[in-house]
Amino acid sequence: MIASQTFHLKHYDLTCSAQACDNGMFQPALMVSKNIWPSRPRTIAVRRDRHLTADIAIESARAQGLDWVRDYGQPPPA
Numbered sequence: 001m002i003a004s005q006t007f008h009l010k011h012y013d014l015t016c017s018a019q020a021c022d023n024g025m026f027q028p029a030l031m032v033s034k035n036i037w038p039s040r041p042r043t044i045a046v047r048r049d050r051h052l053t054a055d056i057a058i059e060s061a062r063a064q065g066l067d068w069v070r071d072y073g074q075p076p077p078a
Helices: 054-071
Strands: 002-009 012-018 026-034 040-044
Touching: 002 054, 012 054, 026 054, 040 054
Parallel strands: none
Antiparallel strands: 002 012, 012 026, 026 040
16 A cells, blocks of 8 residues: 655655555655656655554655755756
């Protein structure tokens, strides 16, 4: 089972998902793409912590995506 949500932040889309793993736990996953050209999606390495619910895992991916945009994201061209 994979659950996902897309969040819009500045000029980025953060697709956050939760993958079911053993013992009923969930691991987060994150894909980032720009809303402007070039918009190639990138899978971002996130901490593979195990969470009790898919919603918590998605929130963990979103928080890590916010950090990625803050640290590595670029402003749109003028």
